[in-house]
Amino acid sequence: MAVAFYDLSSASGLKKLDDYLLSRSYITGYQASKDDLTVHAALSKPPSSDYVNVSRWYNHIDALLRISGVSGEGSGVTIEGSAPVTQAAAVDEDDDDDDVDLFGEETEEEKKAAEERAAAVKASGKKKESGKSSVLLDIKPWDDETDMKKLEEAVRSIHAEGLLWGASKLVPVGYGIKKLQIMMTIVDDLVSVDDLIEEQLTVEPINEYVQSCDIVAFNKICKSA
Secondary structure (H helix, E strand, C coil), X not given: CCEEXXXXXXXXXXXXHHHHHHHCCCCCCCCCXXXXXXXHHHCCCCCCCCCHHHHHHHHHHHHHHHHCCCCECCCCEEEECCCCCCHHHHHCCCCCCXXXXXXXXXXXXXXXXXXXHHHHHXXXXXXXXXXXXXXXXXXXXXXXXXXXXXXXXXXXXXXXXXXXXXXXXXXXXXXXXXXXXXXXXXXXXXXXXXHHHHHHHCCCCHHHCEEEEEEEEEEEEECCC
């Protein structure tokens, strides 16, 4: 069963993740996998050193992305916007006990709470939060004389609402040529990866450096609320 985490932008969400990583090196299994990439991309910034286990894990995954990459498939992970809250959980909010079962089935009480929240959001007229995805791109230069620093600068110069560039590294492909591997996080309703490639990454002026761009991995990290 896939592991689930909730609201990693909040202190309570980070605390749950920190407790989860107390006895684990990776999100699932015994090697870095796409599950680690999914959670890594869901964190908008490096975690505070107050979260010792999360900070250790984050720095390790960050180093792997820069040095060797991550190729493990993983078992599946889900990132939700906010954790289900029951009346009992609200009373014991400051309790250190784990109120969210990361592996268990959703209880009737949790379902009822989720339905009440959905009804409240609909009644207040609030917009639903769009889903997010983590994308890994392979960007290849024309030849071994292409300035890869300028290539990366050109790629990162692309700005759009819902687009956040992440870690990157250069990977040898042969004959002295290196390609750029770069992570990005997108808001699904705001950014089309195909349009980004066809209309920005492979046209002037960036095509002075970029010969081609391919999608290596595409993982959902947050479902629509």
